[in-house]
Amino acid sequence: MSIDSPGSDESGARTAVVIPAAGRGVRLGPGAPKALRELSGTPMLVHAVRATHRARAVSLVVVVGPPDGTAEVRNLLDEHGLQDVEVVPGGETRQDSVRLGLAALPAGISTVLVHDAARPLVPADTVDAVAAAVREGAPAVVPALPVTDTVKEVEPRAPDAPAQTPEPVTGTPDRSRLRAVQTPQGFARDVLAEAHARVAREGEGATDDAGMCERIGVEVVVVPGHEEAFKVTRPLDLVLAEAVLARRRVNDGF
Ligand SMILES: Nc1ccn([C@@H]2O[C@H](COP(=O)(O)OP(=O)(O)OP(=O)(O)O)[C@@H](O)[C@H]2O)c(=O)n1
Ligand SMILES: C[C@](O)(CO)[C@H](O)COP(=O)(O)O
Numbered sequence: 001m002s003i004d005s006p007g008s009d010e011s012g013a014r015t016a017v018v019i020p021a022a023g024r025g026v027r028l029g030p031g032a033p034k035a036l037r038e039l040s041g042t043p044m045l046v047h048a049v050r051a052t053h054r055a056r057a058v059s060l061v062v063v064v065g066p067p068d069g070t071a072e073v074r075n076l077l078d079e080h081g082l083q084d085v086e087v088v089p090g091g092e093t094r095q096d097s098v099r100l101g102l103a104a105l106p107a108g109i110s111t112v113l114v115h116d117a118a119r120p121l122v123p124a125d126t127v128d129a130v131a132a133a134v135r136e137g138a139p140a141v142v143p144a145l146p147v148t149d150t151v152k153e154v155e156p157r158a159p160d161a162p163a164q165t166p167e168p169v170t171g172t173p174d175r176s177r178l179r180a181v182q183t184p185q186g187f188a189r190d191v192l193a194e195a196h197a198r199v200a201r202e203g204e205g206a207t208d209d210a211g212m213c214e215r216i217g218v219e220v221v222v223v224p225g226h227e228e229a230f231k232v233t234r235p236l237d238l239v240l241a242e243a244v245l246a247r248r249r250v251n252d253g254f
Helices: 044-053 070-079 094-103 124-135 189-202 209-215 235-251
Strands: 014-020 060-065 086-089 109-114 140-146 169-171 179-181 185-188 221-224
Touching: 014 044, 014 094, 014 124, 044 060, 044 070, 044 124, 060 070, 060 094, 070 086, 086 094, 094 109, 094 189, 109 124, 109 189, 124 140, 124 185, 124 221, 140 209, 185 189, 185 209, 189 209
Parallel strands: 014 060, 014 109, 060 086, 140 221
Antiparallel strands: 109 185, 140 179, 140 185
16 A cells, blocks of 8 residues: 555556454453554554555555444554544444445445454565455455364363363364465455345354355455464464564564
8 A cells, every 4th residue: 555556456446455453352351452452562453554554455444443442543543644544333243343344445446355453463465465366356365374283173062161171072174174264355345245245144154254255155265374464362472473573673673
C-alpha cells in the first residue's frame, strides 16, 4: 500500500484487507482486549495494520474493533498515523466480525484478504503471495505450514470434567497430509460474501473463513505460510513475538 503500488492489477481491480480485532483474548489472560495489548510498546493491532500496509497488493484496510471500543481503536490508529484505515464495530464471534467488516467494503474491491490482528508479525511477502494467488484465479487461498507435532484425534472429555481426565485416542491422522493454517486468507470477494451469507443462514460456523468456503463447495488451495505469521494466543506467544521483534531490530541495524 504505497504510492508506487496502488494495490490494483492491470484491470484496476483492487484488494482490501479486513482485520478482525474484536476478540477479548481470554487465553492470553486478564488485560485489555488482545488487539490493544502492546508488543515492544506498540499495540498488536498497529503492528498488524502496518504489516498489511507494507504489502504492495493492498489498497484498503478495514479494522473490525470491539463493539464497545471502536472510538478507542480509531484514536489509537490516528495516534500512529493510520488515519486512512477504516474502523467498524465487530460482533460476538470472529465469524460475525468478519461478516461486518465485509459489509463495510466499498464497490470496486474484487479481492479480499482476512487477516487476524492476533497475527501481528506476518511478513508483507506472505500477504502479497496470497493476494497474487487470488488474482491469478484461485477463489480461496490459505497460507499454511506443515504440522511439526504428531496429531491425535480423541474422544474429548466433558466440558465440566477435571482437566487431568484422560481422553481416549480414536485415531492418528497421517501428518504428511496436515497443514496448520494462518492468515491472511485471500478470496474473490463475491465468493467470501456468499460463504458468509450462506453459512450464517444455513449452517454451523467455522473457525476460519476458508472453512466457510469449503462448506459451500468452493475449492480452497494452500500456499506456503511463514513462521512469523504465528497467532498470539497464549502468554508464551508474547515472549516469541518480542523475540522476533528484537531479531528484526538487530537485522535492521538498530
Ligand atoms: N468476536 C470476535 C472474536 C475474535 N476476533 C478476532 O479474530 C482473530 C482470531 O481470534 P483469536 O486470536 O482466537 O482471538 P480471541 O477471540 O481474542 O482469543 P480468545 O479465544 O483467547 O478470547 C483475532 O484477531 C480476534 O481479535 C474478532 O474480531 N471478533
Ligand atoms: C483464522 C485462524 O487464525 C486460522 O488459523 C484461526 O482459525 C482462528 O481461530 P481462533 O479460535 O479464533 O484462534
